[in-house]
Amino acid sequence: MKRNTWQREAVREALGGNDGFVSAQTLHSELRDAGSPIGLATVYRALADLAVEGEADSLQAEGESLYRACTPGQHHHHLICRNCGLTVEIEADAVEQWAQATAAAHGFSQATHVVDVFGLCAACRLAAQGS
Amino acid sequence: MKRNTWQREAVREALGGNDGFVSAQTLHSELRDAGSPIGLATVYRALADLAVEGEADSLQAEGESLYRACTPGQHHHHLICRNCGLTVEIEADAVEQWAQATAAAHGFSQATHVVDVFGLCAACRLAAQGS
DNA sequence: TCTACTATCGATAACGAATCTCATTACCGA
DNA sequence: TCGGTAATGAGATTCGTTATCGATAGTAGA
Numbered sequence: 001m002k003r004n005t006w007q008r009e010a011v012r013e014a015l016g017g018n019d020g021f022v023s024a025q026t027l028h029s030e031l032r033d034a035g036s037p038i039g040l041a042t043v044y045r046a047l048a049d050l051a052v053e054g055e056a057d058s059l060q061a062e063g064e065s066l067y068r069a070c071t072p073g074q075h076h077h078h079l080i081c082r083n084c085g086l087t088v089e090i091e092a093d094a095v096e097q098w099a100q101a102t103a104a105a106h107g108f109s110q111a112t113h114v115v116d117v118f119g120l121c122a123a124c125r126l127a128a129q130g131s
Numbered sequence: 132m133k134r135n136t137w138q139r140e141a142v143r144e145a146l147g148g149n150d151g152f153v154s155a156q157t158l159h160s161e162l163r164d165a166g167s168p169i170g171l172a173t174v175y176r177a178l179a180d181l182a183v184e185g186e187a188d189s190l191q192a193e194g195e196s197l198y199r200a201c202t203p204g205q206h207h208h209h210l211i212c213r214n215c216g217l218t219v220e221i222e223a224d225a226v227e228q229w230a231q232a233t234a235a236a237h238g239f240s241q242a243t244h245v246v247d248v249f250g251l252c253a254a255c256r257l258a259a260q261g262s
Numbered sequence: 263t264c265t266a267c268t269a270t271c272g273a274t275a276a277c278g279a280a281t282c283t284c285a286t287t288a289c290c291g292a
Numbered sequence: 293t294c295g296g297t298a299a300t301g302a303g304a305t306t307c308g309t310t311a312t313c314g315a316t317a318g319t320a321g322a
Contacts, residue, residue: 003269003318025308039272044309060191063280064308079237088237094229099248106210106219108250115246117230119239134289134298156279170301175280194309195279 007038011046012069015056020085021066021078059116081121083128090117138169142177143200146187151216152197152209190247212252214259221248 014027014034022030028043047067050056057070057078068087070076077095079088095115103111120128145158145165153161159174178198181187188201188209199218201207208226210219226246234242251259 001269001319005270005318007271023308037272041273041310042271045270060194063191063194065194079234079239081239090233090237092229092233095226095246098223098225102221102223103210103248103250106221107253107256108210108212108248109256111248111250113246113248115226115244117234117239117242117244119234119242122238122240125238125240132290132298136289136299138300154279168301172281172302173300176299 007042008046008049010036010038011043012050012055015047015050015067016069018068020080020087021059021061021068022085023064023066025064027067077115077117079117079119081124082118083120083124086121086123138167138173139177139180141167141169142174143181143186146178146181146198147200149199151211151218152190152192152199153216154195154197156195158198190245208246208248210248210250212255213249214251214255217252217254 010031011027014031015022018027024040024044024047027047028038028040031038031043047056047058047065050069051058051067054072055069056067058065058067059078060066068078070089075096076089077092079090080086092115095113099113099115100111103109141162142158145162146153149158155171155175155178158178159169159171162169162174178187178189178196181200182189182198185203186200187198189196189198190209191197199209201220206227207220208223210221211217223246226244230244230246231242234240
């Protein structure tokens with residue numbers, strides 16, 4: 001029996017309110033700053049649940065897990081600004097097929113893949129040039 | 132001034148003696164089991180150096196950093212068996228170009244990318260079927 | 263609506279990977 | 293051989309994450 005609690009909903013909303021990837025710790029701080037008495041463990045549990053249910057994407061960076069709300073049910077990858085965290089969801093049929101084909105060519109089955117692109121978004125590039 | 136120590140060489144050899152990716156902790160255990168009195172911090176330092184110098188590749192998995200000896204100086208990706216850790220180095224010019232093009236299309240510059248394929252190698256698939 | 267059941271919460275302890283500290287060691291040029 | 297100093301290593305520390313367990317509060321059924 002799955003229950004709907006305001007805590008879970010708060011995490012979902014806080015996640016949706018961020019453009020890019022955020023850490024569980026950061027999300028917890030934001031919620032506490034906003035006056036919510038939510039616990040850190042609850043934020044971790046909620047994020048893990050959301051990730052399993054496909055409502056959030058997660059990736060590992062610099063030793064911590066980052067999460068982001070994403071369009072559910074659809075396989076996609078991310079183009080992430082390494083400066084401001086701005087994230088763009090990208091489709092990559094070509095890469096999907098390449099991954100499958102490459103795996104098969106080496107005798108591998110049940111292939112999954114990790115594909116993320118990091119760069120400097122237009123705004124951050126201009127800001128860097130201006131300084 | 133860079134110095135050559137037996138510890139650094141021991142890490143290099145231990146890394147080369149493994150087919151797939153191994154964690155710093157595992158490598159340290161192996162070295163200690165083999166009778167080497169090398170310290171954990173030294174293993175971490177040596178691995179970080181090797182990664183910087185291009186003699187080792189690293190990737191994040193399950194909350195820890197994994198390392199592997201690799202052909203230096205050449206950009207490539209990995210096809211990794213999620214069961215036995217067997218790793219195959221793969222070239223992916225198509226993916227390189229796709230990543231650059233996609234980043235550029237969204238206004239991103241200085242694009243780098245993370246591309247790894249996980250699967251079940253032929254031997255592990257057969258073993259799984261046999262059981 | 264009321265009640266019982268139990269999923270969920272949350273403070274905190276525990277855990278583990280990675281890093282830092284600093285006294286000691288030993289590499290290497292002179 | 294000698295001295296400066298890079299490198300080492302045991303242990304402490306940091307930090308993100310997970311486990312524990314009593315308290316809390318959704319939810320189904322009476």
